[in-house]
Amino acid sequence: MTLLDTDYDKIRTGHKDRQEPAYFQVHAVEAYYGESYIVQGVSFNVHEGEILALLGRNGAGKTSTLRAIARVDNPALRHGEIWLDHQPLHKMKAHQASACGVALVPEDRRIIPGLTVEENLQLAQIAPPVGWSIQRIYELFPRLGERRKQEGVTLSGGEQQMLAIGRALARDVKLLLLDEPYEGLAPVIVQEIERTLKEIKSLGMTTVIVEQNAIAALKLADRAVILDMGQVVFDGAAQEVLDNTKLREEYLAI
Ligand SMILES: Nc1ncnc2c1ncn2[C@@H]1O[C@H](COP(=O)(O)OP(=O)(O)OP(=O)(O)O)[C@@H](O)[C@H]1O
Numbered sequence: 642m643t644l645l646d647t648d649y650d651k652i653r654t655g656h657k658d659r660q661e662p663a664y665f666q667v668h669a670v671e672a673y674y675g676e677s678y679i680v681q682g683v684s685f686n687v688h689e690g691e692i693l694a695l696l697g698r699n700g701a702g703k704t705s706t707l708r709a710i711a712r713v714d715n716p717a718l719r720h721g722e723i724w725l726d727h728q729p730l731h732k733m734k735a736h737q738a739s740a741c742g743v744a745l746v747p748e749d750r751r752i753i754p755g756l757t758v759e760e761n762l763q764l765a766q767i768a769p770p771v772g773w774s775i776q777r778i779y780e781l782f783p784r785l786g787e788r789r790k791q792e793g794v795t796l797s798g799g800e801q802q803m804l805a806i807g808r809a810l811a812r813d814v815k816l817l818l819l820d821e822p823y824e825g826l827a828p829v830i831v832q833e834i835e836r837t838l839k840e841i842k843s844l845g846m847t848t849v850i851v852e853q854n855a856i857a858a859l860k861l862a863d864r865a866v867i868l869d870m871g872q873v874v875f876d877g878a879a880q881e882v883l884d885n886t887k888l889r890e891e892y893l894a895i
């Protein structure tokens with residue numbers, strides 16, 4: 642039997658008559674904070690090496706979705722499946738998901754006080770699986786190399802974001818989850834981080850980026866998922882959102 646291109650597309654996108662699951666699949670995920678039902682049946686797929694922009698208004702459930710994927714305790718995952726490279730994340734605890742290659746870079750960046758830049762990176766490599774060498778991280782972010790002996794929490798906001806991403810890469814990452822990486826940063830620093838994210842993508846990293854700066858995220862991303870009140874209201878090409886004023890006004894207020 643000869644497969645048509647469209648058949649391959651179905652396989653890659655995890656279409657219901659697929660023969661092989663997509664690299665990263667979120668299927669009918671429901672998550673709760675206590676009794677508050679927040680993530681209300683979210684499903685999407687990400688292909689290997691793709692960047693997905695996960696967008697939506699304040700309170701739409703973006704951070705909660707990332708946290709559910711990374712398997713942190715709150716919100717509690719009560720329903721659904723999450724698969725990364727054939728591994729069932731939904732059956733795991735956070736440390737197991739991390740060992741499987743899930744790296745969540747949270748909004749507050751969580752740089753560890755009292756440690757230098759280099760010590761923050763070394764700490765990430767204390768347990769296997771180790772990813773990039775510290776030297777390679779400095780090549781991607783020369784500013785971090787220049788400030789290797791400086792205490793991490795004294796870095797500028799942009800440099801702290803670089804350190805948070807560098808720390809993720811210091812582990813063997815298969816799925817990079819970025820929560821508002823551009824938040825509070827000057828446009829010139831946003832551009833610098835954008836450039837490094839493109840470089841990381843060119844190496845084949847699969848990434849989900851949550852951003853209030855939707856235009857910047859859409860320009861970087863291949864595909865976009867829009868959440869509204871804990872549900873998916875759009876799933877398609879990033880360019881489609883850039884081109885669709887109505888969709889942007891309705892769900893992104895841009
Ligand atoms: N720890 C928590 N306990 C209870 N409710 C929470 C908790 N964290 C978030 N929520 C609620 O869950 C909903 C979704 O929040 P979430 O942080 O996922 O939104 P978001 O899309 O990331 O928004 P933002 O763009 O403002 O970061 C909100 O109504 C929020 O108030």
Ligand SMILES: [Mg+2]
Binds near residue numbers: 703704705
């Ligand atoms: Mg958030």
